[in-house]
Amino acid sequence: MPELPEVETIKLSLEKKIIGLKISKIQINSHKSFIGNPNLVRGRKILNIWRRAKILGMDLSGDMTLLFHLKMTGQLIYEDDQRIIGGHPTPDMTGKMPNSHTRVIFSFSDGSHLYFNDQRRFGWIRVVNSGKVREDSSLKNLGPEPLEKEFTWVVLKQNLLRRKSIPIKVAIMDQKVVAGVGNIYASEACFNAKIDPRAKVGEMGEKEFKAIYQGMIRAINDGIKYGGSTRAHFVDPEGHKGYFLDYAFVYGRNKHPCKICKTEIKKITLAGRGTYFCPNCQTIW
Numbered sequence: 001m002p003e004l005p006e007v008e009t010i011k012l013s014l015e016k017k018i019i020g021l022k023i024s025k026i027q028i029n030s031h032k033s034f035i036g037n038p039n040l041v042r043g044r045k046i047l048n049i050w051r052r053a054k055i056l057g058m059d060l061s062g063d064m065t066l067l068f069h070l071k072m073t074g075q076l077i078y079e080d081d082q083r084i085i086g087g088h089p090t091p092d093m094t095g096k097m098p099n100s101h102t103r104v105i106f107s108f109s110d111g112s113h114l115y116f117n118d119q120r121r122f123g124w125i126r127v128v129n130s131g132k133v134r135e136d137s138s139l140k141n142l143g144p145e146p147l148e149k150e151f152t153w154v155v156l157k158q159n160l161l162r163r164k165s166i167p168i169k170v171a172i173m174d175q176k177v178v179a180g181v182g183n184i185y186a187s188e189a190c191f192n193a194k195i196d197p198r199a200k201v202g203e204m205g206e207k208e209f210k211a212i213y214q215g216m217i218r219a220i221n222d223g224i225k226y227g228g229s230t231r232a233h234f235v236d237p238e239g240h241k242g243y244f245l246d247y248a249f250v251y252g253r254n255k256h257p258c259k260i261c262k263t264e265i266k267k268i269t270l271a272g273r274g275t276y277f278c279p280n281c282q283t284i285w
């Protein structure tokens with residue numbers, strides 16, 4: 001599932017392209033994927049793009065906002081004379097658009113297009129009044145944004161301490177504790193902090209809370225720096241450079257040698273999710 005760094009990467013690449021464009025047409029191939037009245041969006045200009053947790057927002061003229069949640073398999077592909085790809089990676093993402101997984105197509109007045117593709121159709125686009133965005137069910141109960149300066153290790157500690165009995169890796173994936181961290185970056189955060197992902201929150205002290213805070217911020221910033229876990233880049237001969245999973249220390253690296261100590265990375269299941277760690281580097285429990 002695309003996490004904060006993937007959605008941030010999409011935001012950063014889209015904002016250079018689509019701010020100021022007018023939506024001339026919307027084609028909805030799957031009604032499950034588009035909630036709201038498309039007539040409220042047609043003819044509007046895109047004024048601003050923002051991200052909150054894993055949700056992407058586009059503010060439009062006329063006080064309307066589009067919210068996008070990519071969920072498990074959502075993908076946003078923008079195409080003018082180049083292509084920007086963001087979200088869940090699939091083999092067909094570099095092929096011809098639209099494809100059989102294209103659920104919604106936005107056409108802009110300059111002839112460019114934004115495709116919302118989603119194999120499993122858990123993702124959605126929603127039309128809301130800009131004034132009511134904060135009250136939207138997808139946004140109102142979220143915890144703090146990890147990259148905002150108000151979010152400190154003390155805030156993280158306070159939020160974590162409400163979840164004392166669960167493992168730290170599971171706790172930082174709770175969207176009320178901190179917004180936008182999912183399975184990839186939770187594993188990486190524990191690695192950076194040298195904490196065993198199974199360590200219980202209630203058994204952690206100040207040193208561990210500081211370490212998990214720093215480890216998480218580092219994992220998120222590295223994710224953004226390397227373009228998230230999708231190849232969210234222009235598709236050109238250089239387009240396959242930055243790819244966070246090539247840089248990840250543990251995620252997806254079962255049985256590979258640890259990049260620090262060469263010990264074999266282990267994969268376990270924690271709260272139903274594949275969890276990766278180095279048994280030699282991550283000894284704090």
Ligand SMILES: [Zn+2]
Nearest residue numbers: 258261278281
């Ligand atoms: Zn190691």
